[in-house]
Amino acid sequence: MKLKLTFILLLLGSYASAQTQYLWKTATAGGYTYKYVTNDPTHSRFYTLKNGLTVILSPTNKQPRIQAYIAVKAGSKTDPADHTGLAHYLEHMMFKGTDKFGSLNWAKEKPLLDKIDDLYEQYNSTKDETKRKEIYKEIDKTSGEAAKFAIANEYDKMMAAMGGQGSNAFTSFEQTVYTEDIPASAVDKFLTMQAERFRAPVLRIFHTELEAVYEEKNRGLDNDGRKAQEAMFEALFPNNNYGKQTTIGTIEHLKNPSLKAIRKYYYDYYVPNNMGIILAGDFNPDVMIKKVAANFNYMAPKTVPAYTFKPEVPITAPIQRDVYGPNPENLTIAFRFPGASTKDARMLSLVGSILTNGKAGLFDLDLTKKQKLLGASAFPYVLKDYSVLMLRGTPVKGQSLDDVKALMLGEIAKLKKGDFAADLIPSIVNNLKKSTIEQNESYGQRAGNLMSDFTSGIDWRTDLANINELSKVTVAQVVAFANKYLTDNNFVIVYKHQGEDKNILKVEKPPITPVEVNAGEQSAYVKKINAMPANPVQPLFLxxxxxxxxxxxxxxxxxxxxxxxxxxxxxxxxxxMGSWNNKLLPVAAAYIQFLGTDKQTSEDISKAFYKLASTFSISAQPENTNISIGGLQENFGATVTLFENLLANCQPDEKALASYKARLKKVRENQKLNKGAIMQGLVNYALYGPSNPFNNVLTDEEIDNLKAQDLVDILHSLANYKHTVLYYGPQTASEAGITLAKLHKTPASFTPNPEAKKFVRAKLTENQVLFADYDMVQAEINWVRNEDVYDAAKTPEAELLNNYFGSGISSIVFQNIRESKALAYSTYAYYSQASKKGDNDSFTAYVGTQADKMNEAIKAMNDLLTTMPESPQGMLAAKDNIRKSIETERITQDDILFNYLGAKRMGLDYDIRKNTFAAVEKLTLADVTAFHNAQLKGKPYTYCIVASEKRVTDDDLKKYGALTKPGLKAIFGY
Structure with missing residues (x-):
């Protein structure tokens, strides 16, 4: 095996050789000097402009698109202590425009915005509640007047029109990052727009956006995982702002914002020497750097306020925190480590993989595969000042959280003694090499890795050299490292209990008068950008x-x-065939991970796959089943042989089945505590009625009666059913077929597929309400209806409706429900075409809102479903987005195969994007309005609502249709 591993390493090229040298070098091209790292497979260049702006360029021509990140090295860690959440506020406001765009008349708008600034300062300094309400009323009134001159979402419409995708941003402890995925042909428009965006942002339409942030806070209050993580950081970091304040801020600070403080934060931190522009995609870096410099040279450098903190003192006794909420219970144990740029942080990543790597880690083999815990993981959380090793465990039925603690710490004890396979470290390194190859194929992942290193202060050379460095690590070094940092007493432990959170606070709904969004308007500046030339790109259809x-x-x-x-x-x-053909198929597919053969244990098989840097999975969906096997071509034979032997020769294991039954029941119990799963069940109930695909599962009695031999028989016979082979790899189809024929045994004749169960779509003649009670602050509402049978001719209209009306930040639904009325953080509407010929299309709309806003939110969506606002400019942007996205979309690799199979299921023998591309150009606003009216207007809907009965009344629910409250057993089928 040692010889085989050496052979693998040699075949991995620049990633493989332990002698590969990664050195910083300097070069000059196109009049600009840059740094690069030798042997960097991403060929990334690192520039520093004269004003201190970092520009990182990673060219790859796989697709004619560019992933762009504009990153600021500032986040919640640098929020003022009396204005927590400020960096996140500012992130939201950076989408509102400047004095040049986002405004119909800046001269008239500015005095009103200045007045709003002053009103908020009065509001914040006033303690008397009566006076505060009077001031807020004036804020609301003045905001309405100012909004008459504002163009909401003009930035987002501009990005959509140029073919942008995924326009968004995020804020964390020490970074605020703005992200765009654009056509390479639109880079001049993009850079012009971004340079203006960051020049002088205007904090317009503030109080409605503020309410959207309140909604985000409420979503966090309903998120047990977020509460547990915040409790963990608070205990780990009493001196650092990692623990002293949260990214979204306190309720008190959320309710008392200062626009002047937000503006000061912008001037302090949004300076070129504290920012980076990271671009990966299809471009010539010599040309690109000139474009970036020309647009951003105006920015002036400035000394950035230094973040200082008192170093954390060692933890000498376990620090416990208890968190309560409706989700299933779990346990988190966290150890503190040095920050991102240190060698210890890199060693931490290796330790995390020794504990959890999905196949052969200590947690994987000892806790998950042996089913001692329902779930167990260990992963590093790396930040600039400190890092964290987080252990998370979920108990099986009848297990206490202290049992979980003992089991996880038991594995830490093994780590500290070096009680793990000697070849585990080389296997981890080998898998890292494969993962790096896969990541570098994606321009998006390239950009993400470069951006992450930039904001956390990790040297790119060090990152590239990390695999070489880890390949030299010995077991003795891991043991010494673990004993240094993982003592019996130096951790934080968070018990997440299932139960009512009696300390939860809700952000109360303020009175907000809907503001104008001027959806059909366009500023002169945006018209100028639209008029800029862009190099035409020819679409490539399959x-x-x-x-x-x-x-x-x-x-x-x-x-x-x-x-x-x-x-x-x-x-x-x-x-x-899938679960509709046999409900036992998904059970057998999951059971195989716990089985061995007559010659290998289940643990042996997992280790063997990991050693080969290979993976396998069996996924049984309702109507199809996929076996997936992946790895390095040089190990193709060994990998396929290993899997085929497992599938053909796995042995029934009654002990493993008994644990699996208990595990399955616990998973099902936990699903009933998950609001997302409950909503999924309600939506299926709406589409199909009480008997539906979601609850087409085994009953508890059927689980009790499961026999190991029956499940193994299903696995042994799987290859006897007809199937198609899909292959993406270095070989040709003929070569792969010849190779596989020797490895994959098939019968002389195939067994017919079992008859599939049929599910009939519900026919709705009048509105109905399906309600499920869940202890939470928010109310989540889905509008659901079945549409006509799939018709490919409808695809262009359906896509244009989605883009214009209901999907994305620039859509009508988002502008009206969030931007104008501040009724939700998340809202959308989507017409979904069937995935199979003969099936029905469906429509879903969604609003997640505070329970006390539910009626307003429902009315707002119903108004839009009845009458779709018309915006010629919005329609043009939607059409441009679809066409430019198709122009620059490249379906590659195995996605080609799955695209073909998807088309085949829909009765198509061609790439339907070709029809959409040609048809969308000819469609008009009248066509989309007609489609909306025919499919959505005046139609009956099922309102699927998950909310707390303590916050929503039956009388409210009955306003919208006949009320049904299916119990959890009716929803889940058990």
């Missing part, structure tokens, strides 16, 4: 006959796309 190679592996069809870039392969066996 030709299934040319883009897919076809061959045979014995009697099986092989569909293949060749990987000409590296040694990664992905192999799939695709069966046209």
């Amino acid at each position: 030709n299934y006959d040319k883009d897919i190679q076809r061959a045979k592996a014995g009697p099986l069809d092989v569909l293949s796309v060749q990987n000409k870039d590296n040694s990664i392969f992905r192999l799939y066996y695709r069966f046209d």
Whole structure:
């Protein structure tokens, strides 16, 4: 095996050699000097402009698009102590425009915005509640007057019009990052827009956006995971702002914002020497750096306020925190480590993989595979000042959280003694090499890695060299490291209990008068940007006959796309049967992970896969089942043989089944405590009625009666059913077919698939309400209805409706419900076409809002479903977004195969994007309005509502239709 591992390392090229040198070098091209790291597979260049702005460029021409990050090294850690949440506020406001865009008349708007500034300062300094309400009333009134001159979401519409995708931003402890995925042809428009955006942001439409942040806070109050993590950080970091304040801020500070303080934060931290522009994608870096410099040279450097903190004192006794909420109970143990740029932080990542890597870690083998815990993981949380090793465990039925603690700390004790396989470290390194190859294929992941290193202060050379460094680590070094940092007493432990949180506070709803959004207007500045030339890009549509190679592996069809870039392969066996054919199939598919053969234990098999840097999974969906096998082509034979032997020769294990039954029941119990799962069940109930795909599961009695031999028989016979082979890898289809025919045994004739259960879509003639009680601050509402049978001719209208009306920040739904009325943090509406010929389309709209806003939110969505506002400019932006997204979309690798199978299920033998691209240009606002009116207006809906009965009354619910409250057993089927 040692020789084999050496052979693998040699085949991995620049990633593989322990002698690879990663050195910083300096070069000059196109008049600009940059730094780069030798042997960097991403060919990234690091520039520093004269004003201190960092520009990182990573060119790759796989797709004609660019992932862009504009990152600021400031986040909640640098929030003023009396204005927590401020960095996050500012992030929201950076989408509102400047004096040049986002405004119809800046001269008239500015005095009103100045008045709002002053009113908020009065509001914050006033303690008398009566006077505060009077001031707020004036804020609301003045905000309405100012909004008449504002153009809401003009930035988002501009980005959509240029073909942008994923326009968003995020704030964390020490970073605020603005993200865009744009066509490479639109880079001039993009850079012009961004340079203006960061020049002088205007804090307009503030009080409605503030309410959206309140909604985000309420979502956090309903999120047990977030509460547990905040409690953990508070205990770990009493001196650092990691623990002293949260990213979203306190309720008191949320309710008392200062626009002047927000503006000061912008001037202090949004300076070029504290910012980075990270671009990865299809461009010439010599040309790109000139464009970036030309647009951002105006920014002036400034000394950035230094963040200082008192170092944390060692933890000498476990610090316990208790958190309560409706979600299932779990336990978190956290140890403190040095910060991101240290060697110890890099060692921490290795320790995390020794504990959890998905296959062969201590937690994986000893706790998860042996089913001692329902779930167990260990992962590093790396920050600039400190890092954290987090251990998280979920108990099985009848287990206490202290039992979970003992089991996880028991594995830490093994780590500290070096009680793990000697070849685990080389296996981790080998898997890291494969992961790096896969990540570098994606321009998005490249940009994300570069951005993360920039904001956390990690040297890119050090990051690249990390694999070499870890490959030299010995077991003795790991043991010494673990004993240094993981003592019996130096941790924080958070008990997440299932129960009522009696300390929860709700952000109360303020009175807000809906403001104008001027959806159909456009500023002169944006018109100028729209008029800028862009290089045309020709769309590339799939030709299934040319883009897919076809061959045979014995009697099986092989569909293949060749990987000409590296040694990664992905192999799939695709069966046209699933849980609707046999409810035991998904149970057997999950059971296999706990089984061994007559020659290998389950643990042996997991270790063998991990050693080969290979993976496998079996996924049984309602109507199909996929076996997925992946790894390095040089290990193709060994990997496939290992899996085939497991599938054909796995042995029934009654002890493992008994644990699995208990595990399955506990998972099902936990699902009933999950509001997302409850809503999913209600939506299925709405679409199909009481008997539906969601509750098409085993009863408790059927689980009790499961036999190990029955499940193993299903696995042994799986290859006897007809299936298709999908292959993405270095071989041709013919070569893969010949290779696979020797490894994958098939019968002389295939067994017919079991008859599938049929589910009939519900026919709705009048409104109805399905309600489920859940202890939470918010109310979540889905509007659900079945539509007509799938018709490919409807695709262009459906996509344009979604883009214009209900999907994304620039949509009508978002502008009206969030921007104008401040009724939700998240809201959308989506017409979903069926995934199979003969099935029905469906429509879903969603609002997540405070319970006391539920009636207002429902009315707002119903108004939009009845009458769709018309915005010619919004329609043009939506059309441009669809066409430019299709122009620059490249379906590659194994996605080609799944796109083909998806089209085939819908009765198509062509790439439907070609029809959409041609048709959208000809569609008008009148066409989309007609589609909206035909499909949505005046139609009956099922309102699926999850909320607390303590906050929502039956009388309210009955306003919208006949009320049904299906119990959890009716929803889940058990």
